[in-house]
Structures are given as C-alpha cells and as structure tokens.
Amino acid sequence: MCGAKKGGLDLKGVDIDKEAVIQGQVLRGDEPVGGAYVRLLDSSGEFTAEVPTSATGHFRFFAAPGSWTLRTLAPKADPVDHQVVAQYGEVAEVSVAV
C-alpha cells in the first residue's frame, strides 16, 4: 500500500507519512519521454507547480492531500490532463501517455 509500484521512482529519503507524493512517468508508446513538462493544477484549475521529466520520463510532486490535475506538455503532442488524488501514507502513481 505504501510503496511505489514496480518501476516507479525510488522513495528513499521521502517520508510518505508526511508528504502527499504524486509521481509517475511520461511515455510515448513504450518509450519514456524525457524533457516533457508536467504541471500540477489545484482543484480550481490553478497552477501550483511544474517539473520537467527526467531522462527516464519520471516526475514527482510533494503536494497537499486533495484532488489535483496533472497537465502534461510534450514536444509534438497535445497537452494531456489526468485527475489524481493525493494523500498521506500512499504514493499516487500516474502513468501519462502522450
């Protein structure tokens, strides 16, 4: 229940009982997309944070518990939105296809 699923980012050093972690990977087909941009929007649609994906397509946010939208921008692709719920004690893992 508490760990990232297989293939997710290493959670070493992250106290998931105190951080509502949202993380995941951006993929085009089976290929990870590095250098995509993932935006975290709050329940009103307001921008809260944004990170570029790593070379392996991974991203992570330390959010507050609640409902969020992930908006992913990648080269040669339309923006993609995902709804996600963050909470303490459990990592929200999201796989984004572009």
Place this chain on the structure above:
Amino acid sequence: MSRESALVSADWVEEHKTDENVVLIEVDEDVSAYDAGHIAGAIKLDWRADLQDQVRRDFVNQEQFSALLSGRGVKNDDTVVLYGGNNNWFAAYAYWYFKLYGHGDVRLLDGGRKRWELDSRELTDDAVKRDATAYSAKEPDLNIRAFRDEVKDAIGVKNLVDVRSPDEYAGRLLAPAHLPQEQAQRAGHIPTAASIPWSKAANDDGTFRADDELKTLYADAGVDFGKDTIAYCRIGERSAHTWFVLHEILGQANVKNYDGSWTEWGSLVGVPVALGDEPGEA
C-alpha cells in the same frame, strides 16, 4: 520599458546567434540542466553559487558582481539575453539582478527553456568559453528592491502582490509543491496582499500573456496602477517574474521586488500574518 525592449523570441535568438555583442545566459533552479543541454553559445549562471553571498543571506555585492561577469566574459555594452527553466523564474530573477546593477540592455527569452524544448529546437552540451572582460557594475538601484521595513509600512498603503500559489497564500502549504515542505516558521501571507499567482501572467508554454490580458489580470485582482507596488513570493524568484511583467512589460513605475519574501516575513517576530484566502485587514 515595454514588451518590445524587454522580451525576445526564439527566432530572434536564432537570428542573432553569431552576433558577438549578444550574450545568452541560462539561469535555472535545477543548476544541472545547463550541463545536460543548453542553447548554442549560452553561458551559465548558478543562481545560488554565483548570485548569492555564501555567508549572509543576501546578494553578491557590486564588486562581486563585477568580478563574476568579468570572469564570464560579459561586457557592459553587451545585449544580455536570459532564459531558463521553470517558466523563466530564475532567469527573471537574474534579469532583475542585472537591472539592479545597472546593465544597459537586458532581455528575456519569451517562454524560456520550456518553449524552446517544446518547439524541439536544438540544445547542445558543448563547452562555452568567453574571454574575460573588465565588467563594471553600477551602484545597486534600490528603486526596484524592497526590504522588510518598507513592506511593513506598505500594508494597507501600497499594492502588495503575493505571487505564490493559492495554497501557499492561504497558509495550507509553505513552499511550492514540487519542493519538500520547509523554510519559514509560519505559513500565510502579508495582510492586505492580493493573491495573484505568477502563473496567471504566463501561458501554459511559459510565454507571457498579451498586454491587455495582463492589465486586466492585475486590475481585476485589486491592483491600483496609480499606487506603488511591491511583489513577493517565497524567496524572490517568482516575484521577479511578476516584477518583470509589471515594470518591464507593462511599464509601470515604482514596482519593487521584496526578495526577502515569505522565507523572511514568515520567520519575523513582530509582524502581522493573515491566514486563509482573503487579504485580511491592515
């Protein structure tokens, strides 16, 4: 100042890539981003190692800034074009810094690194070396920098603009959501400050919104363009972005960036703090 004098497009950068008097400088929050790939010819400034005093919480001083730019090969009469990740937060911070030390011609690349990458424009990891110069920074221009006592006196008098996210403003978060929670002792905002997140001034791709949209944004949120304005965030980089919008794009006079920002205010003894989504009373 105006959009035309303060911003350049990616096409403009491509057209000027062999111009010796144009110096591209990348400034990122993630200081390793440049090494993985940068626009051809661009040099790097590290906002923490290069632009901050390493002992006190303050800027490098006039002499240090002169030495820094001399060593990096920047001349006083060069056109400096700044860009970076995070929607140009730290590039805008560096822009404000160049203005503070009186550099004549500074521009920001509209959309920064993100728009460049989303357009699949070229990045390189080639090493860039510029010959040393004799750069001379001017006295810091404190007309664009606010300190805490001035901010305290501005409560209920000047426009205070809090550009952090709504959750940081309300006190539900202490820092941007992609960073571990840390920093100030208390959460909340400076009483009477309007909540106008920096992100409202930018499109999804990091470019700035049109002038009329920007004017409407600030006016609708309660900014009185007839008054002086102080913008703040957590450590002064996002508010440099908003300072850029108000002072450089819209040409507003008397706009200051409070770079002490919430990490200072939220740890001060003897100052008022407001919680929740409303500005609060003076």
